[in-house]
Amino acid sequence: MRELFLALLAGESGYGYELGQTLQQEFGELLPALNAGQIYSTLGRLERDGLVVSQSVEGDSRRKRLYELTEEGRTALERWIDTPVPGARLKDEFFMKLVVLASARLAEPKIVIEGQRREYLQTLRDLDALLTTNGKGVAAELLVEGAVLHAKADLEWLDLIEQRLTMREEPT
Amino acid sequence: MTTTLVKLAFAGIRSRLLASGLTILLASAAAATIVLALEVGQTARDPWQRTFDAANGAHVLTTVPSEADARSIASLPGVAQRDEPVPSALARVASGGGAERLRLAGLRSPARVNAPVRTEGAAPPAQGVVLERSFADALGLRVGSELRLAAPGGRIALPIVGTAVSPAQARYPRSNPGLAWVPRRTLERVEPDRSNWAWTEAIRLTTAAAAPAFAARAGASFPPGAGDVQTWENQRAEALRDSQPIAIILTTYTIVLLIVVFAVVAILVGARASAQYREIGLLKAVGLTPRQVTVVFALEAAALGVISVMIGFAAGALLAPRLAQPSAETLLSSPTTAANPWHLLVAGIPVLLVLLVSARSATRRSTRFSVLQAIQSGAPSPAPRSRLARAIAGAPLPIPLALGLKDLLASRQRALRLGGAIAVTGAAVVFALSMKASLDAQPVGEVSDVSEELPVLVYTLDAVLLVITTTTLVAIALLSVRERIRDYGILKTVGLTPREIGSGLVGAHTAVALVAALLSIPIGIVLFRAVFAIAGGSSEDLVIAPWWALTLVPIGTLLLVAAATALPGRLATRIPAADALRYE
Amino acid sequence: MTPVLEARGLAKTYDTGGAEVLALRGVDLTIERGEFVAIMGPSGCGKSTLLNLLAGLDRPTAGEVRLDGERIDRLSEAELARLRRRRVGFVFQFFNLLPALSAVENVELPLLLVGRRRKDARRTATELMAELGVGDRRAAAPAQLSGGQQQRVALARALANAPDIVLGDEPTGNLDSASARDVLGLLRAARDRGQTLLLVTHDARVAAAADRVVALRDGLVSDETELHAARPVALPFGREERA
Numbered sequence: 001m002r003e004l005f006l007a008l009l010a011g012e013s014g015y016g017y018e019l020g021q022t023l024q025q026e027f028g029e030l031l032p033a034l035n036a037g038q039i040y041s042t043l044g045r046l047e048r049d050g051l052v053v054s055q056s057v058e059g060d061s062r063r064k065r066l067y068e069l070t071e072e073g074r075t076a077l078e079r080w081i082d083t084p085v086p087g088a089r090l091k092d093e094f095f096m097k098l099v100v101l102a103s104a105r106l107a108e109p110k111i112v113i114e115g116q117r118r119e120y121l122q123t124l125r126d127l128d129a130l131l132t133t134n135g136k137g138v139a140a141e142l143l144v145e146g147a148v149l150h151a152k153a154d155l156e157w158l159d160l161i162e163q164r165l166t167m168r169e170e171p172t
Numbered sequence: 173m174t175t176t177l178v179k180l181a182f183a184g185i186r187s188r189l190l191a192s193g194l195t196i197l198l199a200s201a202a203a204a205t206i207v208l209a210l211e212v213g214q215t216a217r218d219p220w221q222r223t224f225d226a227a228n229g230a231h232v233l234t235t236v237p238s239e240a241d242a243r244s245i246a247s248l249p250g251v252a253q254r255d256e257p258v259p260s261a262l263a264r265v266a267s268g269g270g271a272e273r274l275r276l277a278g279l280r281s282p283a284r285v286n287a288p289v290r291t292e293g294a295a296p297p298a299q300g301v302v303l304e305r306s307f308a309d310a311l312g313l314r315v316g317s318e319l320r321l322a323a324p325g326g327r328i329a330l331p332i333v334g335t336a337v338s339p340a341q342a343r344y345p346r347s348n349p350g351l352a353w354v355p356r357r358t359l360e361r362v363e364p365d366r367s368n369w370a371w372t373e374a375i376r377l378t379t380a381a382a383a384p385a386f387a388a389r390a391g392a393s394f395p396p397g398a399g400d401v402q403t404w405e406n407q408r409a410e411a412l413r414d415s416q417p418i419a420i421i422l423t424t425y426t427i428v429l430l431i432v433v434f435a436v437v438a439i440l441v442g443a444r445a446s447a448q449y450r451e452i453g454l455l456k457a458v459g460l461t462p463r464q465v466t467v468v469f470a471l472e473a474a475a476l477g478v479i480s481v482m483i484g485f486a487a488g489a490l491l492a493p494r495l496a497q498p499s500a501e502t503l504l505s506s507p508t509t510a511a512n513p514w515h516l517l518v519a520g521i522p523v524l525l526v527l528l529v530s531a532r533s534a535t536r537r538s539t540r541f542s543v544l545q546a547i548q549s550g551a552p553s554p555a556p557r558s559r560l561a562r563a564i565a566g567a568p569l570p571i572p573l574a575l576g577l578k579d580l581l582a583s584r585q586r587a588l589r590l591g592g593a594i595a596v597t598g599a600a601v602v603f604a605l606s607m608k609a610s611l612d613a614q615p616v617g618e619v620s621d622v623s624e625e626l627p628v629l630v631y632t633l634d635a636v637l638l639v640i641t642t643t644t645l646v647a648i649a650l651l652s653v654r655e656r657i658r659d660y661g662i663l664k665t666v667g668l669t670p671r672e673i674g675s676g677l678v679g680a681h682t683a684v685a686l687v688a689a690l691l692s693i694p695i696g697i698v699l700f701r702a703v704f705a706i707a708g709g710s711s712e713d714l715v716i717a718p719w720w721a722l723t724l725v726p727i728g729t730l731l732l733v734a735a736a737t738a739l740p741g742r743l744a745t746r747i748p749a750a751d752a753l754r755y756e
Numbered sequence: 757m758t759p760v761l762e763a764r765g766l767a768k769t770y771d772t773g774g775a776e777v778l779a780l781r782g783v784d785l786t787i788e789r790g791e792f793v794a795i796m797g798p799s800g801c802g803k804s805t806l807l808n809l810l811a812g813l814d815r816p817t818a819g820e821v822r823l824d825g826e827r828i829d830r831l832s833e834a835e836l837a838r839l840r841r842r843r844v845g846f847v848f849q850f851f852n853l854l855p856a857l858s859a860v861e862n863v864e865l866p867l868l869l870v871g872r873r874r875k876d877a878r879r880t881a882t883e884l885m886a887e888l889g890v891g892d893r894r895a896a897a898p899a900q901l902s903g904g905q906q907q908r909v910a911l912a913r914a915l916a917n918a919p920d921i922v923l924g925d926e927p928t929g930n931l932d933s934a935s936a937r938d939v940l941g942l943l944r945a946a947r948d949r950g951q952t953l954l955l956v957t958h959d960a961r962v963a964a965a966a967d968r969v970v971a972l973r974d975g976l977v978s979d980e981t982e983l984h985a986a987r988p989v990a991l992p993f994g995r996e997e998r999a
Binding site for chain 3: 114117118120121122124125126127128129130132144148151152155156159162163
C-alpha cells in the first residue's frame with residue numbers, strides 16, 4: 001500500500017486528496033475503500049520514515065499539503081520495482097476450513113471437497129461467461145484469465161487432496 | 173558416419189523381411205533372365221568345338237560349281253591339309269509334303285577334312301544313305317527305314333543306314349536344305365547330269381586365324397554368286413544361332429521383369445518411407461541430411477540387388493544349358509554351363525540401376541519435407557488431387573467403392589506403378605497366347621522353324637511372372653491395409669460396416685487392375701509383333717490370339733486381384749474400431 | 757421421456773499379457789435429451805474406454821448400454837455401424853479426418869451413408885461448414901488445414917445427420933487455447949440448438965461448459981455436479997477500460 005503512494009509520487013509531487021482519488025480510480029475494489037484518515041495516516045508514516053516530505057500550501061479554500069519523494073524515497077521505490085512479489089501462496093481459505101472441519105470431525109472431508117468442487121466448477125463457468133461478453137479492456141481480460149487458471153489449479157488440487165485422503169483410508 | 177548409414181541400411185532390411193524377400197525374388201528373376209539371354213548362346217560353344225575337332229573341321233569351306241574351281245582354290249598358299257573336292261546335288265523327299273529338300277554329298281572314300289561325325293549306325297560312305305541327325309529327327313526318319321527321293325534321276329528309295337552330325341551344318345529346317353551322305357555311285361544315280369553338281373572343298377590352314385583372309389582370296393577366284401565361302405567362325409556362328417529366338421524371348425521377358433521390379437520396389441520402398449515418415453523426421457532432427465536418408469535407402473536397395481544378382485546369375489548359368497538343347501541336335505555333346513563372369517556384371521548393372529533409381533524416386537518426395545512437419549503430423553501430405561480423383565468424385569459410384577478408389581488413388585504413384593506392373597504382366601500373357609495361336613496356325617506336317625522348347629519357355633516365364641505378380645499383389649494389399657487401419661477405424665465410427673470397407677478395398681484394386689488389364693491387350697499385341705519381326709518371322713505367319721482368348725486376360729486379372737486383396741481386406745476390417753483408432 | 761443414452765453397470769477388463777486391467781468397474785450413467793454432460797477425470801481413469809463403449813466402438817465385459825431405449829451392446833459390428841451413421845456423431849482429440857477426402861467430402865460422408873442424394877448432401881454439408889466457420893476451406897485436404905479448422909470440420913461431420921447424441925473425446929485436447937475456446941463455443945451453440953452432447957475431458961474449463969459434470973476415478977463414478985447458469989461476477993475495477 002505504502003509503495004503505491006511512492007509510485008504515484010515518482011513523476012511529480014501531489015496533494016494527499018488527489019493521490020487517494022487516483023488510487024481509487026486505478027484499482028477500485030481491489031483495494032479496500034480509502035477514507036481521508038487512512039490516506040493521511042499512511043502519508044504521515046512515510047514522512048516519518050523519511051521517504052517523503054511535505055509542505056503546507058495555501059490552496060483555494062483550505063490548507064493542503066504537497067507531498068514529494070525524498071532521495072531515500074526514490075531508493076525505496078527502486079528497490080520495490082526490482083523486487084518481485086513473493087510467489088508462494090500458502091494461505092488458502094478452503095484448506096484451513098477443511099483441516100479444521102476434518103480434525104474436529106465436524107464434517108465428512110469428502111463432502112466438503114465435493115461441495116468445493118461444485119463451487120470451483122461453477123466459478124469457471126461464471127468467469128468464462130464474463131470473457132464472452134464484449135467491452136472489456138485487456139487488463140480485465142487478463143485478470144479473468146488469471147482467475148480461470150487459478151480455479152483450474154484449485155480443482156486439480158482438490159483431486160490431489162481427495163486422492164491422498166482415499167489412499168490414507170485404504171490399507172495397501 | 174558411413175558405418176552408421178550402413179548399419180541403418182542393414183537394420184532396415186532385417187526389419188522388413190517380407191518386403192526384402194519379395195524384392196530379392198523379383199530382382200533375381202530379372203537377373204536370371206538377363207544371364208540366360210546372354211548365356212544361352214554361349215552354351216553351345218564348347219560342344220561345337222568338340223564336334224569341329226572330331227570332324228577335323230575345315231577352317232575354310234567353299235562350295236563352287238566345278239571341280240576345277242575347287243582345285244584352284246586348294247592350290248592357294250596357306251593350305252595345311254586338304255581333301256579331294258566332294259560333289260553334291262539336290263533332291264526332294266518324296267514322302268510327307270514333298271517340300272523337304274535334301275543336299276546329297278557323294279563321298280568316294282571317308283573324308284579327312286570336314287568329315288561327318290557318326291552318331292548312329294554306319295559311317296559314310298556306306299551303302300544306303302547317312303542322314304544328318306537334325307534332318308532325320310525333324311522328318312521322323314529312323315535308321316533302318318527307307319528314304320524316298322524324288323530326284324532328277326527319278327524316284328529312288330535308299331535304306332537309311334546311319335545318322336551323323338557336321339560342324340558345318342546347322343539345325344534343320346533353319347538350315348535348309350538338309351544334308352545327307354551317299355556313296356559317289358548313288359549320287360550319279362540321283363543326279364546324272366554332272367553339270368548340276370556343286371563341288372565342296374574343305375581346307376585346313378596352317379593357322380586358324382588366317383581363315384578370313386584366305387576366304388576372301390578364295391571368294392575372289394570365282395564370279396560372285398557362283399559359289400559360297402565359309403570360315404570356321406561362320407560355321408560356329410550359324411550353329412550358335414539356333415539359340416537366337418530363345419535369346420530374343422528372354423530379352424523381352426527381361427524387360428518385362430525389370431519394369432515389374434521397378435514398379436514394385438518403388439511401391440515397397442515408398443510405403444516404407446511413408447511408414448517411417450516420423451522416424452525419418454527424427455533421423456533428420458538428429459542430424460541426418462535428406463541426402464543421407466536417401467543414401468540409407470539406396471544402400472538397402474544396393475545390398476538387396478547384390479544378393480539378387482548373385483542368385484540370378486547362379487540360376488541363369490545353371491538353366492542356360494537346358495534351354496540350349498535344340499542346338500545339341502547338331503552337336504556331339506550337350507550344351508555346357510558357360511558361366512561367364514562378365515555376364516555377372518552385365519546382368520548386375522541394369523538390375524542394380526533399376527533398384528537404385530526406383531528406391532530414389534520413391535524416397536525423394538518423402539525426404540523432402542521439414543523436420544517439424546514429419547514429427548508433428550506423422551504422415552506425409554498426400555499428393556494434390558488429380559483430375560481423375562475429381563472425376564471419380566463426380567461419378568455415381570456406391571460409397572464404399574468411391575471411398576476405396578479415392579484411397580487408392582490418393583497415393584497416385586503407387587496406383588500407377590501397380591497398374592503398370594499388372595499391365596506388363598497381362599501383356600506377357602497376351603504375348604504367350606498370340607505365340608500359341610501363331611504356332612497352332614502353322615500347317616500340320618510342316619516342320620517348324622521354332623524349337624519345341626520355345627513355347628515351353630514362354631509358358632514357364634509367364635507362369636513365373638504370374639506367380640510373382642500375384643505375390644506382389646498380396647504383399648502390396650497387405651501393406652496398403654496396414655497403413656489404413658486407423659482410417660478403417662474412422663470409417664467404422666462414421667458408420668461403415670466391415671463388409672462395406674472390405675468391399676471398397678477389393679473393388680478399388682479390381683477396378684484399377686481391370687483398366688490395366690485392358691491396356692495390356694494392345695501392349696501385348698504390339699510387343700508380339702515387334703518380337704516376331706525381330707526374330708525374323710514373316711508377317712503372313714503372324715497370328716494374334718483370338719478375341720475370346722484375349723478376354724481371358726481381363727477376366728483372369730479380375731479374379732486374381734479380387735482373390736489377392738480379399739484376405740488382407742478381411743483381416744484389416746476385423747480389428748475392433750477402438751483398437752484401430754489407436755493404431756500408429 | 758426415454759434418456760438418449762443409458763449405461764448400467766458398465767465394466768471393461770483388458771487382458772494385457774497376463775495382468776488384467778480393470779478399466780471400468782461398474783459405471784451407471786444417464787444422459788437426457790438436450791443435456792450437455794462432461795466426464796472428467798485424471799488420465800487412466802477409464803473415460804476414453806467409457807466413451808468407446810457408449811459409442812459401440814468396443815464391447816463391454818459386463819453391463820448394458822441403451823441408445824434411446826434399445827440395447828446396443830449385443831449388436832453385431834455391421835448393425836452398430838448402421839446405427840452410428842444416423843444416430844451418433846463423434847469428435848476425436850486428433851480430429852481423425854479421412855486424409856484421402858477433401859474437407860467437404862468428409863462432412864458429407866455420413867449424409868451419403870444414410871442415403872441422401874449427392875447434391876442434397878453436398879448442399880447440407882456446405883451450409884453446415886459455413887455455420888461452423890470453415891465454409892471457405894471446403895475443397896482443402898485435411899493436411900492443409902490448421903488444428904482448429906480440422907476440428908471444426910470434424911464437428912460438422914459429427915453434426916451432419918443431426919444425430920441423437922454427439923460424443924467427444926478430448927475435443928480441445930490438441931488445440932491451442934484460442935481454437936479451443938472457439939470449438940467450445942461451437943459445441944455450446946450446438947447444445948443451445950438442442951443437440952445432446954457428451955464430452956470426455958481432463959480440462960476443467962471444458963467441463964465447466966457442461967450442464968452436468970461426472971467425475972470418474974479408477975473406473976468408477978466418484979461424483980456428479982449439476983452446474984447452474986453463470987452467476988454475475990463483479991470485476992474489481994470500477995471503470996471498464998484501462999490499458
